[in-house]
Amino acid sequence: MQLKRRPKVRDQLARLSAGLIAATIAAHVEQADAQTYDTQYGQKYNTRNDDFGPGIAYSQLDAAMLVYSEQGGRITAVEPTLELAVHGPKDQILSLGLTADAVSGATPNGAVKTDVLQTFVTPTKTAGSSYSVTGASGGSTIIKVPGQAAIRQYTVAAGLLPMDKGFQDHRGAFNLGYAQPLGWLTQFGGGVGYSMESDYSSITGNVHAAKNFNGNNTTLSLSLNTEYDTSTPFGGVPVPLAVMDGTWKTAKSKTKTQMGLVVGLTQVLTRNWLMQLNYAYDNQDGYQTDPYRILSVVDPSSGEPLRNIYENRPTKRTSQSVFWENKLDFGPTLTDISLRYFKDSWGITSKTAEISERLDLSSSFYIEPSIRWYQQSAANFFRNYLVGGQTLPSYASSDIRLGKFTSITYGAKVGYALSGRTELYVRGGFYSQTGDGHPADAIGQLKNQNLFSGTKAMFAFVGYTWNFH
Amino acid sequence: MLSGRDTLYVFQAMATPCEVRLETDDAVVAERVFQAVETETRRIEQKYSRYRPDSVVSRINAAAGSQVEVDSETAMLLDFSAQCHALSRGLFDITSGVLRRIWNFDGSNRLPDQSQIAALTHLIGWRKVTWARPFIALRPGMEIDFGGVAKEYAVDRALAIAGGITKAPLLVNFGGDLCVSGPRRDGSRWKIAIEAVDRSGAMEGLLELSRGAVATSGDARRFLLKDGVRYGHILNPKTGWPIEQAPRSVTVAAGTCLEAGMMSTIAILQGRHAERFLKREGVRAWCIR
Numbered sequence: 001m002q003l004k005r006r007p008k009v010r011d012q013l014a015r016l017s018a019g020l021i022a023a024t025i026a027a028h029v030e031q032a033d034a035q036t037y038d039t040q041y042g043q044k045y046n047t048r049n050d051d052f053g054p055g056i057a058y059s060q061l062d063a064a065m066l067v068y069s070e071q072g073g074r075i076t077a078v079e080p081t082l083e084l085a086v087h088g089p090k091d092q093i094l095s096l097g098l099t100a101d102a103v104s105g106a107t108p109n110g111a112v113k114t115d116v117l118q119t120f121v122t123p124t125k126t127a128g129s130s131y132s133v134t135g136a137s138g139g140s141t142i143i144k145v146p147g148q149a150a151i152r153q154y155t156v157a158a159g160l161l162p163m164d165k166g167f168q169d170h171r172g173a174f175n176l177g178y179a180q181p182l183g184w185l186t187q188f189g190g191g192v193g194y195s196m197e198s199d200y201s202s203i204t205g206n207v208h209a210a211k212n213f214n215g216n217n218t219t220l221s222l223s224l225n226t227e228y229d230t231s232t233p234f235g236g237v238p239v240p241l242a243v244m245d246g247t248w249k250t251a252k253s254k255t256k257t258q259m260g261l262v263v264g265l266t267q268v269l270t271r272n273w274l275m276q277l278n279y280a281y282d283n284q285d286g287y288q289t290d291p292y293r294i295l296s297v298v299d300p301s302s303g304e305p306l307r308n309i310y311e312n313r314p315t316k317r318t319s320q321s322v323f324w325e326n327k328l329d330f331g332p333t334l335t336d337i338s339l340r341y342f343k344d345s346w347g348i349t350s351k352t353a354e355i356s357e358r359l360d361l362s363s364s365f366y367i368e369p370s371i372r373w374y375q376q377s378a379a380n381f382f383r384n385y386l387v388g389g390q391t392l393p394s395y396a397s398s399d400i401r402l403g404k405f406t407s408i409t410y411g412a413k414v415g416y417a418l419s420g421r422t423e424l425y426v427r428g429g430f431y432s433q434t435g436d437g438h439p440a441d442a443i444g445q446l447k448n449q450n451l452f453s454g455t456k457a458m459f460a461f462v463g464y465t466w467n468f469h
Numbered sequence: 470m471l472s473g474r475d476t477l478y479v480f481q482a483m484a485t486p487c488e489v490r491l492e493t494d495d496a497v498v499a500e501r502v503f504q505a506v507e508t509e510t511r512r513i514e515q516k517y518s519r520y521r522p523d524s525v526v527s528r529i530n531a532a533a534g535s536q537v538e539v540d541s542e543t544a545m546l547l548d549f550s551a552q553c554h555a556l557s558r559g560l561f562d563i564t565s566g567v568l569r570r571i572w573n574f575d576g577s578n579r580l581p582d583q584s585q586i587a588a589l590t591h592l593i594g595w596r597k598v599t600w601a602r603p604f605i606a607l608r609p610g611m612e613i614d615f616g617g618v619a620k621e622y623a624v625d626r627a628l629a630i631a632g633g634i635t636k637a638p639l640l641v642n643f644g645g646d647l648c649v650s651g652p653r654r655d656g657s658r659w660k661i662a663i664e665a666v667d668r669s670g671a672m673e674g675l676l677e678l679s680r681g682a683v684a685t686s687g688d689a690r691r692f693l694l695k696d697g698v699r700y701g702h703i704l705n706p707k708t709g710w711p712i713e714q715a716p717r718s719v720t721v722a723a724g725t726c727l728e729a730g731m732m733s734t735i736a737i738l739q740g741r742h743a744e745r746f747l748k749r750e751g752v753r754a755w756c757i758r
Contacts, residue, residue, distance in 0.1 A: 009556050010723075010732060010750040017727035020549050021625045057523060089528075332497050362500070469523050 057469070060085045064463030071456045074163065075105040092180040093189070101171035101197075106163035110293040110398045111308055112385045113449040115158050118305060121246040122164070122292075123235030124150045151246025161453055164292065171197040179208070186212040186219070202229045210264075219266040227258040233291035240312030241392050244294050256286030272330065278323040289313045295398045296385040303444025306388045311397040313381070319344035334358040336370075347380035348402065356411075364417040370429075371410055378404040384439065384451045400453045405435035407454075413461075421467035428460045478503035482510045483518075483620050485644030489627070492654055493637040502634050506627040506641065513623045517546075519566070519614040526614055534609035536599075544602045546615060546622065553618075553731055554595045560738040561731070564607075565706035566614040567592045572711070574702040586709035593706050621646050621684055621730035628726075648682035648726045663720055663755060674755060678722065684730035686737045687718025687757070703737050714741035722753040 066079040079101045086094040109120060156162040173196070179189025193204040208223035231237070236249030260282040267275050294308040325338040340352040356370030379402040381395035411429030418424060433454030442451065476499040478489045489506050491499050519526045529537050539547070550563045567589050571581035591597075592611045599606040607613065615622075620643050627641045628648050639650040640659055649659045658677035663685070676683065686703065700711040719736045723729035732752055739746040747754040 008750050009735060010728075010752055012556055013553070013728045013731050013735075014724055016549055016552050017625070017723075017725040017731065020545055020622070020727060021629060021725060023545055089525075 057089045058087050058467055059469070060087070060465065060467045062463060062465045064461055066459065066461050068457060068459040070105065071458075072161075073106055073165075074455060075103060075107060075457075077101060077103045088180070090181065091187070093178065095175070095177040095191075097173075097175040097193075099171070099173040099195075101169075101173075103171070104168045106165040107292075108400075108453045109162050109164045110290075110311060111156075111162040111296040111305065112298065112398075112446060112451060113159060113161050114296075114303075114305055115445045115448065116304065117158055118156045118162055119153060120156070120162065120164070120244065120294075120308065121151050121153045122244070123246050123248050124152045153246070159449070169197050169199070171195060175204075177206075182209075184211070185209050199233050200229065200231050202227060204228075217268040219264070221262075221264040221266070223262045223264075225258075225260045225262075227256075229256040229258070229286070230254075231256070231287055231291060237287075237291055238310040240289065241309050241396070244308040244310060254287030254291075256284060256288060258282065258284045272328060274327040276323075276325040276327075278321075278325075280319075280321045280323070282317075282319045282321075284317045286315055288315065288317060290397070290399060293397065293399060295383060295396055297388050298385050298443060298446065300387050300389050301444055303442070303446040305385075309386070309392075311399070312395050313397055313402075314346065314395055317344055317346055332360060334360075342376075346402070348376055348378070350374065350376035366415050368413040368415070369410075370412070371408070373406075373408055375406045376404065378402065385446070387443065398453075400433070400435065400455075403435060405433050405452070405454050407431060407433045423465045425463050425465070426461065427463075429458070431455075431457045431459065478507075480507050480510075482507070483514050483623065483643060485620070487644070488640075488642040489631075490640040490642070491631075491635070491637055492639070493635065495635075495637075498635045498637065502631045502637075502639070505630050505634060509626055509630050510623050510643070513619055513626065516543075517615045517619040519612070519616070529605055529607065530612045533607035533611050536604045536606040538603050539605055541603070546618060547600055547605060548602070549727075550615070550618060551595060551600060553735070557735045557738060559595070559707060560705065561617065561735055562593065562595050562706035563613045563615060563617070564593050564595055564598060564611055565704055566616065567610075567612050568704050568706075568709055572702075572704060574700075580700065590709060593709070617730070617734055618727065620644065621682075621726040624648050624682065624726040646682075646684040646726050646730055648729075649678055649680060652679040663757075676720075676722070676755070681722060681724050682726035682729045683720060683722050684726055684733050685718055685720040686730070686733040687716065701737075703734070705738070712738055712740045715739075716743050716756040716758050718757045719743060719747070720755040720757075721747070 060083075062081075062083040062085075064081050064083075066077070066081070068075070068077040068079070070076070079099060081100075082098045084096045088094075111118065111120070154164065173193065175191060175193040177189060177191030179187050182188035187210040188208070190207040191205070193202075195202040195204075204225065204227045206223060206225040208221065210219055210221035212219050230253055232253040235247075237251035237254050238244075238249050260280060262278055262280045264276065264278045267277075269275055289310075289312055291310075293311045295311055296305040297307050297309055298305050319342060321340060321342040323338065323340045325336065328335040328337070334357070336354075336356045336358075338352070338354045340350075342348070342350040342352075352372065352374045354370065354372040356368055358366055358368040360366045379397070381393060381397060382399075382402045382404075383393075383396045384398055384403075386392065386396060409429055409431045411427065413425060413427040415423055415425040433456070435452040435454050437450035437452035438447070439451065442449075474492070474494060476491045476493060476496070478491075478499070480487050487507075487510060489503055491502055493499055515521060515523075516525050518524050519530070521527060522531075525539060525543050529539070550561075553561045554563075568586075571585045571589065573579065592608070597608055597611065598613070624641050624643050624646050625648065627643075628639065628650055631639050631641070632650060636650075638653045638659075641648055647661065652658060658679040661676050661678055661683060663674040663676060687701070701715050701717070703712050703715060704710065705712050715737045719733040721729045721733040721736065723732055732747075732750070733754070736743045736747050736752075736754065736756075744756050747756070
């Protein structure tokens, strides 16, 4: 059992061993650098957990609970989510998401504040209630006049923002996606989703492809998405700009179709700097009006409300946006700076700037404070109210989400890795909208009212991520 | 330059204590190095452990009889193992692990009988494996394991990964297979104790290392004893029996841990000629008999 080979075993072994390490370093380490960013920041469902390494199948389960609460008794939402991602040994990803929502509270109905008590009528949620019921329910009263359909009526005191307190809904949604490397493409995949509320349903679909270049330092991606929504409001679909009333409308539902595309470029610029540039185009066609939302028509001199009419929005909306994100690794801290510019055919332009800073306080504990600034201009059909005696515009809405405002979100995330494979995280934040409540052209009593209906909200997330086999 | 303080990090992986020693005062850098090394080590363990049903090795073994496509890293390790098989003239063989089914090195006197060994010989032999990168096919019942490679590979990978984070002097020691990045900051060498082969934990010798790796093969703790004959845990894949008259342990110094580990394994497979082999190869080695 002696070895009598001429070339020494030692020399050959030395060459083989050094060659193996050099080859694996060349094959892995560059990727590992780029992956570090992704796992620390990126979409965690699309990125592998480094703990498992390449070629190992594993699953990832993320359970989270979101609680969102607006100030002043407005919307409160509780949203549990469950996300499961199954990673195959050859970079296949199968993902499944389940979301449930319970939303309740009051939502501004679109009318202005006034110095008098206002009464609003809407259809009852159950058409043709056969009993004559009058009773307080969420601040509203069901009124049944024999021989006529029941109506729901609620009043709002002088000086208060009119809100419909009957707002309550549940939503359930699921998403299913699959992606894998395909031929020349680094990743190719698609997904479908369905979401349902009692008065709204939505079907979504997408296909996406990505290709890595330059030793995985550059990624080009393209995604196409589409959505088909059906709105089936309580009480039927109101006639646009018609006077609000409690009757059931004949039109029962309306639909909307959306198509969009996103082109993305991700570039590793240096070891410490990753940049992403996205361009998105979106086209929506169909019913985009809020069927519950009204506008006040006020007296041209006193500013007192004369009547309330249903809002109306154009059926077509196209938008374009550019998003630029930078992830910078300064050793103990990881900084994320992003800017976004958005413009649509309704006349809205918006700018967003966000910065977050992740500080790793230990190998298992990090904190990530963030601040986000957002400003948008108003849609060209946004009106706080309409003036009586003037020709009605074709489109009008008082939804503050279409108005001019600035918002700031302060947030912080705290994560605690219980092991390399489990993480407990808590995210909380405060969101505040500000805008002009006293426009110079306010009429009569409206001069004394703050017409801005923006909100302030708190939100909190508690989540748990678990990676397993 | 003054010698800095060593920061030591120890974790358990690959069924052995893993030690990372970094000569730095920068706790943040040290933490990053330790985390990167542990992550990488667990990755390799996960991927190549034969005890984990989801490992690549288990996947290949479970598919014995049919073809499995492997990733490039696994392919490189298979190529390396095949080359070591050739270099050792068939003594190092990643298919020999099936012998563990009958050889249980628990310090007892229970030896398997020849018929049990004969029943396994058709399952042993790298030449029975069809390996055409990236496809591997084992015969039904065959198994491979990277037991003689993975830990050493992990040590070398750890050093390489740490080197990408810091240039501070570093020692990586996974259960006696170790390597250092270079001399200590003051230019001195790292001092490494060679463990005695008995269970005393005493030191057999001390060696000093300024760069490269050291690995030990041997039966210090894993053997059978019958009729005064000691059967070490290193098995000859050609006979199915432990290598006779092998040194109790062979420690080899080399450029990389893979090289040192493989050299010490091949040396011990030479049995009573181990020392002669090492001398002829001109290897820095320490044998304990």
